[in-house]
Each structure stands twice: as structure tokens, then as C-alpha cells.
Amino acid sequence: xxxxxxxxxxxxxxxxxxxxxxxxxxxxxxxxxxxxxxxxxxxxxxxxxxxxxxxxxxxxxxxxxxxxxxxxxxxxxxxxxxxxxxxxxxxxxxxxxxxxxxxxxxxxxxxxxxxxxxxxxxxxxxxxxxxxxxxxxxxxxxxxxxxxxxxxxxxxxxxxxxxxxxxxxxxxxxxxxxxxxxxxxxxxxxxxxxxxxxxxxxxxxxxxxxxxxxxxxxxxxxxxxxxxxxxxxxxxxxxxxxxxxxxxxxxxxxxxxxxxxxxxxxxxxxxxxxxxxxxxxxxxxxxxxxxxxxxxxxxxxxxxxxxxxxxxxxxx
Numbered sequence: 001x002x003x004x005x006x007x008x009x010x011x012x013x014x015x016x017x018x019x020x021x022x023x024x025x026x027x028x029x030x031x032x033x034x035x036x037x038x039x040x041x042x043x044x045x046x047x048x049x050x051x052x053x054x055x056x057x058x059x060x061x062x063x064x065x066x067x068x069x070x071x072x073x074x075x076x077x078x079x080x081x082x083x084x085x086x087x088x089x090x091x092x093x094x095x096x097x098x099x100x101x102x103x104x105x106x107x108x109x110x111x112x113x114x115x116x117x118x119x120x121x122x123x124x125x126x127x128x129x130x131x132x133x134x135x136x137x138x139x140x141x142x143x144x145x146x147x148x149x150x151x152x153x154x155x156x157x158x159x160x161x162x163x164x165x166x167x168x169x170x171x172x173x174x175x176x177x178x179x180x181x182x183x184x185x186x187x188x189x190x191x192x193x194x195x196x197x198x199x200x201x202x203x204x205x206x207x208x209x210x211x212x213x214x215x216x217x218x219x220x221x222x223x224x225x226x227x228x229x230x231x232x233x234x235x236x237x238x239x240x241x242x243x244x245x246x247x248x249x250x251x252x253x254x255x256x257x258x259x260x261x262x263x264x265x266x267x268x269x270x271x272x273x274x275x276x277x278x279x280x281x282x283x284x285x286x287x288x289x290x291x292x293x294x295x296x297x298x299x300x301x302x303x304x305x306x307x308x309x310x311x312x313x314x315x316x
Contacts, residue, residue, distance in 0.1 A: 011086075014096050015314045017067045017077060019086045021097065027087065027146055028154055034256050035158050035227045056251040058083040058243050059259040061148040063090030064307035065299055066236045071310065076237035079244045087146040091283035092303060094143045096311045099134050141283070148261040149268060155229050155257060156183060160190040164227045167255070168194045171233035171265035178269035229257040233265050 011020050022030070034057045060066075060083040070077040080086060088094055156166055166183065168176050180194040230250065232239040239260030243250070250258055266272040274280075275288035290300050 061089035064092035167230040175265040
């Protein structure tokens with residue numbers, strides 16, 4: 001699949017895993033273009049390749065844990081590389097990008113201007129000392145990730161303008177249904193379909209997170225109201241692999257955007273409240289998530305300990 005770099009924010013590698021560093025406005029413009037009516041011109045965008053109106057766009061919401069997983073899961077890494085757009089969902093990805101710029105400057109990585117949040121002296125220590133200091137300074141930076149939750153709302157807002165359809169797949173059944181109910185109230189002109197865990201047709205089945213997930217076909221999705229998007233909440237790497245495995249069926253069904261959203265339904269439904277603004281501003285949403293879900297300790301350890309060590313020692 002073609003990647004979609006922009007002239008201002010080219011696709012970069014984070015420990016060998018691709019990521020597209022777009023601004024929020026660039027993302028909105030791109031999504032608008034993806035969902036444009038078949039006979040409508042695409043919105044102007046800095047992305048060098050405009051999405052085809054009949055082509056599925058797979059959006060990966062990349063976080064630190066996924067980068068760690070991709071180091072030992074080549075199938076997962078390949079699926080990320082095949083996605084049309086990979087956005088920085090986690091703050092750790094933003095830290096890693098800036099850290100690499102300073103530790104291993106290259107022309108294709110852009111300028112390490114005065115806008116950066118890492119003081120030069122912080123990296124003069126080298127090794128883990130420099131890495132630790134850069135992480136501390138990162139707590140007070142104003143850069144923001146493009147989260148999966150926010151991307152869902154952006155896509156729904158654009159879909160509603162065209163009276164489109166949004167499919168919700170995966171996550172806990174209660175979270176999925178509550179999210180669908182909330183969206184129906186918030187976006188009355190948007191058709192919301194929460195897909196059941198059981199197959200909606202006689203289509204073959206694949207497994208995902210201990211439940212039966214439908215192998216989607218045009219019949220499995222039902223009568224698609226174009227344009228359409230599907231939010232897949234199976235967690236990584238399953239959601240990324242699932243979208244790539246079902247790319248043809250989704251395209252044939254008229255789905256324009258497929259995006260993996262992890263635990264977004266739990267947050268949108270209110271079962272797991274999003275981190276308070278202070279936690280978000282300090283890039284410590286992981287600490288809030290750990291308080292809510294202590295069982296995620298191993299995954300959070302990979303994101304906040306293993307990942308920085310990986311970036312620090314990676315031969316960029």
C-alpha cells in the first residue's frame with residue numbers, strides 16, 4: 001500500500017516502525033478528502049498522494065507499546081507499513097521523534113529549532129542520563145498526540161455532513177452499545193451500526209480476543225450507506241491485522257476509512273473516564289490508566305520503560 005507523506009511532515013521511522021507526523025488540521029483535511037463524494041473534488045492537502053474515493057484508507061493509531069511489539073512481530077510490523085496513514089496516538093511517539101532528531105540529526109528529520117522542548121544540555125550527558133532528562137523535560141512540552149478517541153469524533157463529524165455510516169466493531173458489548181447510543185444523539189444525521197459479536201450473516205468467522213468476530217463481506221455489513229467508516233476496537237496487534245486481512249471485503253462494501261481504536265469505546269461510553277486535563281498536559285495518561293486498570297501493568301511497563309530504552313539504544 002502507498003504511504004501518504006506530506007511535504008511538511010514526511011513519514012518517519014520510530015525504531016524502524018513508520019509514523020506520519022501530521023498536524024490536526026492536516027488530519028482533518030485528509031479525512032475530509034477520504035470521505036468526499038465520488039463526484040466531488042478532493043480537498044487540497046499537503047499530502048503528496050490524495051486518497052481515491054473508492055479506495056479503503058487504513059489508519060493506524062500508533063503508540064509506544066505497539067512499537068515495542070513490532071520489534072518481534074514482523075507480521076504486525078508489515079501490516080503497519082501497509083497502512084495508508086499511521087498517526088502518533090501516544091505521547092511517547094512524539095518524545096521518541098524529537099529525541100532521535102537531537103541524538104541522530106539527519107536532513108530528512110527536519111530542523112531541531114528553538115521550538116523544541118529538549119534543551120541542548122540535557123542530551124550532552126548521553127546514554128540513559130540524557131534519555132531520562134529528555135523525558136523529564138517532555139512532561140512540560142506542549143506537543144499533543146493525535147489520539148484514537150479524538151480521531152473517532154473527527155471522522156464522525158465529517159461523516160455526518162454526508163449522511164454517512166459508522167460501524168463499531170469489537171470492545172466490550174456494553175461499551176460498544178453505549179458508544180453507539182451516544183453517537184446517535186450527538187450526530188443525528190449519521191447512521192450508527194454497532195456490529196454484534198455473533199456473525200450477522202453466514203460469513204465465515206475469525207477469532208479475535210476470545211470472541212467470534214465476523215469475517216465481513218458486503219452481505220455481512222448489510223446495505224452500506226456510503227460513505228462509511230469502521231472503528232475496530234480489538235486492541236493491537238489484532239485490530240491492525242484484522243483490517244489488513246479484510247481490506248478487500250471492506251473496500252467492496254464501500255467502507256472508506258478503517259481505523260483501529262483500541263479501548264476507545266470504554267472511554268467514550270464513560271466506563272473508563274479519560275485522564276484529567278492535567279494528566280494529559282503532562283503526558284501522563286499512562287499513570288491514570290494504570291490507576292484505573294492495574295492489570296495493564298505489564299503493557300504500561302513496555303510503554304514507559306522498555307520503549308524509552310529501545311529508542312535510546314536504537315541505531316537510528
